[in-house]
Amino acid sequence: MATGKPVLLSDLVSIASYVPSNYIRPVSDRPKLSEVLSSDGSIPLIDLQGLEGPNRSSIVENHGIPNKVIDGTLRVSKESSHLTERERLENYSDDPTKTTRLSTSFNVKTEIVSSWRDFPRLHCYVPAGRLNS
Structure with a gap:
């Protein structure tokens, strides 16, 4: 790893065989x-209970997110995770x-x-006339 550069979590993962306790939130x-009273449907609730059970392949469904969006997100995520440290650090900034x-x-x-994550940040500013539309 480059010296004097920030260390990304994805770099730490390559040398760890377990999740360190400081990444495990108390129950x-x-x-x-x-405790979620209701959802207006604008943010889908995805219940992962049973993810480790026999019906794992059908746990996350009927959430309303188009397959095209999911496939694109997965593709970009995989591409990002395969970038070299040098490529990731070119875009890193605090x-x-x-x-x-x-x-x-x-x-x-x-x-x-x-929180165990490296993530892209993109600031999007909504035009003033569209704030309440």
């Missing part, structure tokens, strides 16, 4: 589907003023429980 901090950048949640100075 009390995890989302509780039973500068919040950049409109597009690769970020990571790895910040041991401020996080009690870390």
Whole structure:
């Protein structure tokens, strides 16, 4: 890995054989589907209960997201995960003023429980006339 450059979580994964305990949220901090009162359908709720059971292949369905969107998201995610460290670091920045950048949640100075993710950030500004449409 390049010295003096930020370390991405995807780089740490390659040397780990287990999920470190500081990435495991206490049960009390995890989302509780039973406490969701309702959904207007704009954000689909995906219940992963039973994911490890015999019906694994049919657990995540009927969520309303078109297969084309899912396939495209998976394709781009796979392509991103196969980038070299050098390619990822070319896009990495912790500068919040950049409109597009690769970020990571790895910040041991401020996080009690870390989130295991490297992710692209894209700031989208909605034109003023469209805010309430």
